[in-house]
Amino acid sequence: MVTLQGSLLDLGDQIALGRVGEGMTRRHLTHGAWLDVRPGWLTAGDRLLEVLVHEVPWQAERRQMYDSVVDVPRLTRFYAEGEPLPRPVLAQARDALSAHYAGELGEPFTTAGMCLYRDGRDSVAWHGDRIGRSREQDTMIAIVSLGADRPLSLRPRDGGPSIKVAAGHGDLVVMGGSCQRTWDHAILKTSAVVGPRISVQFRVSGVR
Numbered sequence: 199m200v201t202l203q204g205s206l207l208d209l210g211d212q213i214a215l216g217r218v219g220e221g222m223t224r225r226h227l228t229h230g231a232w233l234d235v236r237p238g239w240l241t242a243g244d245r246l247l248e249v250l251v252h253e254v255p256w257q258a259e260r261r262q263m264y265d266s267v268v269d270v271p272r273l274t275r276f277y278a279e280g281e282p283l284p285r286p287v288l289a290q291a292r293d294a295l296s297a298h299y300a301g302e303l304g305e306p307f308t309t310a311g312m313c314l315y316r317d318g319r320d321s322v323a324w325h326g327d328r329i330g331r332s333r334e335q336d337t338m339i340a341i342v343s344l345g346a347d348r349p350l351s352l353r354p355r356d357g358g359p360s361i362k363v364a365a366g367h368g369d370l371v372v373m374g375g376s377c378q379r380t381w382d383h384a385i386l387k388t389s390a391v392v393g394p395r396i397s398v399q400f401r402v403s404g405v406r
C-alpha cells in the first residue's frame with residue numbers, strides 16, 4: 199500500500215463540482231428509458247480517485263448469478279442511507295443531484311454504491327438494478343466515474359443492438375425512466391491496458 203502524503207488527504211478546494219445541468223444532454227432510449235450525460239462534472243477528481251482507492255474498505259463481491267454464487271471481478275463498498283460517505287464532496291454530489299432532480303424524481307438520492315475496477319479484467323456482467331422498487335417502478339441511478347474511461351454499455355432487454363456511453367474521469371451518467379426494467383447495462387472487460395476506475399452510484403431508498 200502506498201503511504202499517502204498529507205497534501206493528498208487534504209483535498210480542500212481542489213475538488214469542485216460544476217452545475218449539474220450545465221452541458222447535460224438527455225438521450226431518449228426505447229420503452230421510456232433515458233440517459234442524462236454530463237461530461238466533466240467533477241473536476242480535480244484524480245486526487246479523489248487516489249484517496250478512495252486507498253481509504254475505502256473495499257470488499258470482494260460475491261453475487262448470486264443463476265444457480266450459483268460467483269465472484270464478480272471488481273471490488274465494492276455500499277454506503278447505506280445515513281452512513282457517512284468517505285469524502286464530503288461525495289455528499290455534496292449526492293445532494294446536488296437530489297436538488298437537480300427533485301421535481302422529476304420526487305425523492306432524494308440516499309445510498310451510494312462504490313465499485314473499483316482495478317484493471318481491464320475487472321467488469322460487471324449485463325444486468326439491471328432490479329432489486330427492490332426498481333423491479334416495478336421507474337427510478338434514477340446517477341453514476342459518477344473517476345479514473346480510466348470504461349464505457350457503460352447498455353442494451354434493450356427485448357433484443358436489439360447495444361450502445362456505449364463514455365463514462366470518463368469526472369463524468370456523470372444518469373439512467374432514468376424505465377432503464378432498469380427495460381434495459382440492461384454492463385461494464386465490459388477490455389484487453390486494453392487501463393488503470394483503475396471507480397464508479398459511485400447514487401440511488402434512492404429501496405433500490406439496489
Ligand SMILES: O=C(O)CCC(=O)C(=O)O
Nearest residue numbers: 313322327341350385397
Ligand atoms: O460501474 C458502473 O458504472 C456501473 C455499476 C453498476 O452497474 C452496478 O453496480 O450496478
Ligand SMILES: [Fe+2]
Nearest residue numbers: 325326327383
Ligand atoms: Fe448496475
